[in-house]
Amino acid sequence: MSQVQKNVVPIVEGLFTWPSDHPRLIGSRCPVCGSVQFPKSSVCNNPECDHSRSPEEVLLSEEGTLYSFDIHAYDLREPFEYHKAPYAIGAVELPEGITILARLTTTKGLRIGMKLRMKVDKLYEDAENIYMTYYFEPVEGGESR
Amino acid sequence: MTESAVVGAEITNWIEAGKPAPTAEVVAGVAIEALRQAGLRPADLDAIISTTSAMPFGHPTFLTTPAQHMGHRLAGKIGSNGLQVINVSGACASAAAAFSIADSMIKSGKARKVLVVGYDNSPRGFYFSFNSYLDTDMAIGYPLKVVGAVNPTYWAMWARRRAYEMGKPVEDIKEVMAIIKEELSKNGALNPHARYKKVFTAKEVLESPVVDDPLHLYMISAVSSGAGAVLLSDMDTAKRLTNKPVKVAASAVGGPLYNEPSPRLTYFTTAGGRRATKPFYEWRKPIEDAYRQAGITAEDVDFAEVHDTSLYHVINWIDQIMGWEREETDKLIRSRQFGRDGRFPVNLSGGTTSFGEAVYAQALMEVYEVFRQLRGEAGERQVRKNAKIGLATAYGAYGSYGAIALERAW
Numbered sequence A: 001m002s003q004v005q006k007n008v009v010p011i012v013e014g015l016f017t018w019p020s021d022h023p024r025l026i027g028s029r030c031p032v033c034g035s036v037q038f039p040k041s042s043v044c045n046n047p048e049c050d051h052s053r054s055p056e057e058v059l060l061s062e063e064g065t066l067y068s069f070d071i072h073a074y075d076l077r078e079p080f081e082y083h084k085a086p087y088a089i090g091a092v093e094l095p096e097g098i099t100i101l102a103r104l105t106t107t108k109g110l111r112i113g114m115k116l117r118m119k120v121d122k123l124y125e126d127a128e129n130i131y132m133t134y135y136f137e138p139v140e141g142g143e144s145r
Numbered sequence B: 001m002t003e004s005a006v007v008g009a010e011i012t013n014w015i016e017a018g019k020p021a022p023t024a025e026v027v028a029g030v031a032i033e034a035l036r037q038a039g040l041r042p043a044d045l046d047a048i049i050s051t052t053s054a055m056p057f058g059h060p061t062f063l064t065t066p067a068q069h070m071g072h073r074l075a076g077k078i079g080s081n082g083l084q085v086i087n088v089s090g091a092c093a094s095a096a097a098a099f100s101i102a103d104s105m106i107k108s109g110k111a112r113k114v115l116v117v118g119y120d121n122s123p124r125g126f127y128f129s130f131n132s133y134l135d136t137d138m139a140i141g142y143p144l145k146v147v148g149a150v151n152p153t154y155w156a157m158w159a160r161r162r163a164y165e166m167g168k169p170v171e172d173i174k175e176v177m178a179i180i181k182e183e184l185s186k187n188g189a190l191n192p193h194a195r196y197k198k199v200f201t202a203k204e205v206l207e208s209p210v211v212d213d214p215l216h217l218y219m220i221s222a223v224s225s226g227a228g229a230v231l232l233s234d235m236d237t238a239k240r241l242t243n244k245p246v247k248v249a250a251s252a253v254g255g256p257l258y259n260e261p262s263p264r265l266t267y268f269t270t271a272g273g274r275r276a277t278k279p280f281y282e283w284r285k286p287i288e289d290a291y292r293q294a295g296i297t298a299e300d301v302d303f304a305e306v307h308d309t310s311l312y313h314v315i316n317w318i319d320q321i322m323g324w325e326r327e328e329t330d331k332l333i334r335s336r337q338f339g340r341d342g343r344f345p346v347n348l349s350g351g352t353t354s355f356g357e358a359v360y361a362q363a364l365m366e367v368y369e370v371f372r373q374l375r376g377e378a379g380e381r382q383v384r385k386n387a388k389i390g391l392a393t394a395y396g397a398y399g400s401y402g403a404i405a406l407e408r409a410w
């Protein structure tokens, strides 16, 4: 029997551009007050905003700075058992002024303040699909601000 | 404005979560006991404010279970002449919110005697365990699905960040948390209501497995089941019912702050606005609101019961309540000045670390402890100093928080 070609799909639709050779995180920016959100939202989250116009979709910066991180040491239960310990989760500050959570590509050599770059890679696969998610990866020689 | 007071309080023993239980029976038990302490009957009540969670196990539609309507079920069970019933929720600050509604009803004159009940019996590790729990706006549950973030992930990041901002290695904050555990577990060992009565040494804590580095297993609280009931009345009534009325000096609650710089539980991101200069604005705000309502400052607070789902929470609460610079908080902890004869006693009950968290009842456990301490009824764990004002705090998911200040009124 011939090998069935698996679909390569995002873990969740709408977080990053896909399919793409150069995937980017998708957020939204309010044209009235400039507030940026991730994931994108149809409603501005700034309490001072007059909501005269709705947020627009924007692609977010690919580089950020590590605000803090957790090294998670145990396997999660179903249905999230595909996150295999140990793995690192970072809070990554983007130039847009938001700090977003992301899986980091490594648990080694992490330092608060280090530069990171976004990439999309495989999270896990099952019988039909290969599931992709976004990661942040330390930039070689990237020093803290 | 009418003053309000606490005239009765009762809690169950906190036990392992996830065992099927006759929920209305458990809640009625503590409710009747709180009424009995004040010599009141159900017919004397004007209102019941309830906050409970008890999920049918594995059932995806738990949000519409009878637990949500516990206030009405309780009124039916203990008898009611059609009193006002309100069911509320607000994550870990649920019971603080319920308490605040009761306090406001009395202060506004809408009610004179109000019973607050909280109950939780949720399956262990229930947080975001269901795919069906994923909310369509991608705020809730998705950080777990996409990046594997659990609640302790956020606490670990906060702790690591604090060490970094203080210019200290992460081992330093681990040590501080281990000392807290040793002291709080000694308090818990004296509390008949606490689920864990074992005293943990700091060494044992640091030798327990790392779960979310820098947090070790004994630095995060278990999930428990428990129920609490607190009876409030207006001050005139309180003075007739008891010779030891405890005034509600403040009850503050709140929701997410746009300019909070720290990652907030269950969210992917912080908000995209101008940042507050210091993190944990959402923790400081209920404290500031409570101080303003009560007309007090940090120096007036004699002791506190703080919500400690991780031991990092204890550190953060002391930072916010005392308004010290962080070095002072660490000094207080390292010199072990937060016990019952210390400079600023914290969690004389043993705290969530000794109880495990019964989410919807947790703040009532704290109020119960502050009430007993102020009345000199805390037995072996009674605070040594002549305490006049005690504080109870809560912080949880979605940016939910609260702070309650109780004051001796005799």
Ligand SMILES: [Zn+2]
Pocket: A030, A031, A032, A033, A034, A035, A044, A045, A046, A049, A050, A051
């Ligand atoms: Zn706006």
